[in-house]
Amino acid sequence: MRGAHGPAASRRWAIRRTTRPNPLWNSNGVAFGPDGRLYVAEFLGGRISAVDVASGDVEVVVPPGGPVQSPDDLAFGPDGSMYLTDLVPGRVWQRTPAGEYRLVSGDVRVPNGITCVGERLFVNEMCVDGRLLELFPGGGEPVVLTGGLAMGNAMQLGPDGHLYYPHMLTGQVFRISPDGGAPEVVAEDVLEPVAVRFDLGGTLLVLSRGAAGVITRIGPSGGRTLVTTGIPGLDNAAFDAENRMFVSSFASGGIAEVHPDGRTRPVVPQGLAGPFGVAADRSGTVFAADHYRVVVTTGNDVVTRELRPFTHGIAERDGHLHTTSQYGEVCTDGRKRVQGLDEPTGIAVRDDGTLVVAENGAGRVVAVDGQDEVTVLAEGFGRPVDVALDGDQRCYVSDESRGAVYRIDDGVPVPVVEGLDAPQGLAVRGDELFVLETGCGRLRAVDLATGEVRTEAEDLPAQPPGSERPALFAEGMPGVPHPFAGLAAGPDGALHVSAPAEGTVLRLERQGPPTVS
Numbered sequence: 001m002r003g004a005h006g007p008a009a010s011r012r013w014a015i016r017r018t019t020r021p022n023p024l025w026n027s028n029g030v031a032f033g034p035d036g037r038l039y040v041a042e043f044l045g046g047r048i049s050a051v052d053v054a055s056g057d058v059e060v061v062v063p064p065g066g067p068v069q070s071p072d073d074l075a076f077g078p079d080g081s082m083y084l085t086d087l088v089p090g091r092v093w094q095r096t097p098a099g100e101y102r103l104v105s106g107d108v109r110v111p112n113g114i115t116c117v118g119e120r121l122f123v124n125e126m127c128v129d130g131r132l133l134e135l136f137p138g139g140g141e142p143v144v145l146t147g148g149l150a151m152g153n154a155m156q157l158g159p160d161g162h163l164y165y166p167h168m169l170t171g172q173v174f175r176i177s178p179d180g181g182a183p184e185v186v187a188e189d190v191l192e193p194v195a196v197r198f199d200l201g202g203t204l205l206v207l208s209r210g211a212a213g214v215i216t217r218i219g220p221s222g223g224r225t226l227v228t229t230g231i232p233g234l235d236n237a238a239f240d241a242e243n244r245m246f247v248s249s250f251a252s253g254g255i256a257e258v259h260p261d262g263r264t265r266p267v268v269p270q271g272l273a274g275p276f277g278v279a280a281d282r283s284g285t286v287f288a289a290d291h292y293r294v295v296v297t298t299g300n301d302v303v304t305r306e307l308r309p310f311t312h313g314i315a316e317r318d319g320h321l322h323t324t325s326q327y328g329e330v331c332t333d334g335r336k337r338v339q340g341l342d343e344p345t346g347i348a349v350r351d352d353g354t355l356v357v358a359e360n361g362a363g364r365v366v367a368v369d370g371q372d373e374v375t376v377l378a379e380g381f382g383r384p385v386d387v388a389l390d391g392d393q394r395c396y397v398s399d400e401s402r403g404a405v406y407r408i409d410d411g412v413p414v415p416v417v418e419g420l421d422a423p424q425g426l427a428v429r430g431d432e433l434f435v436l437e438t439g440c441g442r443l444r445a446v447d448l449a450t451g452e453v454r455t456e457a458e459d460l461p462a463q464p465p466g467s468e469r470p471a472l473f474a475e476g477m478p479g480v481p482h483p484f485a486g487l488a489a490g491p492d493g494a495l496h497v498s499a500p501a502e503g504t505v506l507r508l509e510r511q512g513p514p515t516v517s
Helices: none
Strands: 013-017 031-032 036-041 047-051 058-062 070-076 082-086 091-093 099-106 111-117 119-127 127-133 143-150 163-168 172-176 183-188 195-197 204-208 212-217 224-228 234-239 245-249 255-258 263-266 279-280 286-289 291-299 301-311 313-317 319-326 330-332 335-338 345-348 354-361 364-368 374-379 384-389 396-397 404-409 412-417 423-429 432-437 443-446 454-456 487-489 497-498 502-508
Touching: 013 454, 031 070, 036 070, 047 070, 082 111, 091 111, 099 204, 111 163, 119 143, 143 163, 143 172, 143 330, 163 195, 172 195, 183 204, 183 212, 195 234, 195 255, 204 234, 263 354, 279 313, 279 487, 279 497, 286 301, 286 502, 301 319, 313 354, 319 345, 330 354, 330 487, 345 384, 354 384, 364 384, 374 396, 374 404, 396 423, 404 423, 412 443, 423 497, 432 487, 432 497
Parallel strands: 313 345, 384 423, 423 487
Antiparallel strands: 013 502, 031 036, 036 047, 047 058, 070 082, 082 091, 091 099, 111 119, 119 127, 127 143, 163 172, 172 183, 195 204, 204 212, 212 224, 234 245, 245 255, 255 263, 279 286, 286 291, 291 301, 313 319, 319 330, 330 335, 345 354, 354 364, 364 374, 384 396, 396 404, 404 412, 423 432, 432 443, 443 454, 487 497, 497 502
């Protein structure tokens, strides 16, 4: 499991996982290290893990909480040093074989792709009008090889001695000499290119970041063949000494071996990158907002319903999925209805179809009507995270910074319960209001008729480790989202809880008497 949590405990609820714990906080850049293991950059988790591709064992090598905040790609130098692009703060690091960190550069915009050519180090920028640079670990000013990149990403030296890199926005692959000069277009109309890699035979492979997991093989004469892996959101790839291809996924995590015909062998199973908000429809189907996608939890598996970047809050009503993004959007079934909000998170749906949204960054709760007009329901909160509605359509709001849950009465926040530890997820079932305290992993229930507060469950893995989070934005690009542990009530009386400390969704089924506190 990801977090250092004891087993969840409750005398009132039976608790079980509906998804497997995810060993990786998504998987981005990958490279084989001197020890033969595959090293994986986990952007959302702020750490680096090493994978034994034979056994699937995962070891955390660079834990969160250190100098590296948001690693996106990595490469190894000839002396065994690991070089890392730290995307959000705009830094490039060297980690020596002894485990010491040295800052190579702190002045790269959204650094992403990185590669070593002998003792030379090259990095590109994942932004509009990005640059490709040579950096010097021993000191010296960066050298700009070229600019104008339309969002660069994973790159590699080709057999012809040129650096190959994608333009993610334009569907092109370019090459350039490591000594500079004019970049040359190698391929156009490539499907959503996110990484370029060469196998040991010199074949160029371009990974697609789309839902189908397409890999484009480009031969020396320019002929193409497409291989569909079914792995959504491919991110990067590496080849071992036997020319076996291993791929990562920014959307679903995990590591898989991909055979030339597209067959895959899971090495580390896919799982949840969060999860964030959860919702249950009338049939009992459970949906989770998982930052890069919307998923359905079925048994012990996770099924990608669709790639939907930066999905955090989620609500279901009458067959429609309503979502929020901390980057400002509110959508219904993927259609953008509102943009420009300040960190919207939790969302609920009134009986008349109006959406109610917690606008975390603005300290307010807003409504979105059928014409997509936004009105303020209440303001003056600290950091409102989630919203829930009771049978009379009264709105409840969790405020993580003030440790309280409020009810909105005629536009005025009225405290319902205070003294909570970072409350986030909310759900109403009948006359009971449930609230998830992420600071201590505790589920509480409030009797809305009497005001009685009960402890329902404890030691829930609701909060990922690491108190400091990287910035939400970086150079105008999405950075690392703030944690949000959601809560939902199902039609059968069960509760569904986001458990982002281990990458699961928990199902709680009622049993026994309550624990009163």
